Amino acid sequence: MMEEHHIEGFDAPSFFTLHDYDSSGTWTPDEVRKTYGLDDESNRAASESSKESAIRAVFDLFDPTNTGSISRENFLKTISAGTRLPDLGFGPGHHGDLEYEYEIHHFEKFHGDDATEEELTHPEDIEHFKLHDEMEAAQQRLEKLEDMQVVEANIPSKFRRAV
Known part of the structure; x- marks a missing residue:
């Protein structure tokens, strides 16, 4: 803790x-x-x-x-009275959003405010930015679906024409 x-x-x-x-x-x-x-x-x-x-x-x-x-x-x-929260072996605790957790538990420990993108090469950095890329791709897919008047994938198969 x-x-x-x-x-x-x-x-x-x-x-x-x-x-x-x-x-x-x-x-x-x-x-x-x-x-x-x-x-x-x-x-x-x-x-x-x-x-x-x-x-x-x-x-x-x-x-x-x-x-x-x-x-x-x-x-x-x-x-x-001197009692402290015990360290129960579950790690540092994680209760913030992903960005906050990354900042607190990794970036602050291993990088500084002057860190360049090229220096962010730890496995945790790579995983974090991969997650950003996945979230961005998901957002783009959602925006594309929202622009469609009809999303064919949402039509139950029993109502589709056999092609």
């Missing part, structure tokens, strides 16, 4: 607020799951039971009365 999205730059109240995705004043199991990136592609091989155990470990620390949610008050009190 220490490398998670500049965690060292946040104070506890700011960190809690940033990860309270629905702004309810509490963290739910789903919010902890999202913060730890348990549904991210990088954790697809992890079993559901290990993910549930990870969530339980966080709740054991920050929800001492088993309310089913972590209140801001309990989080801040527990952090001020």
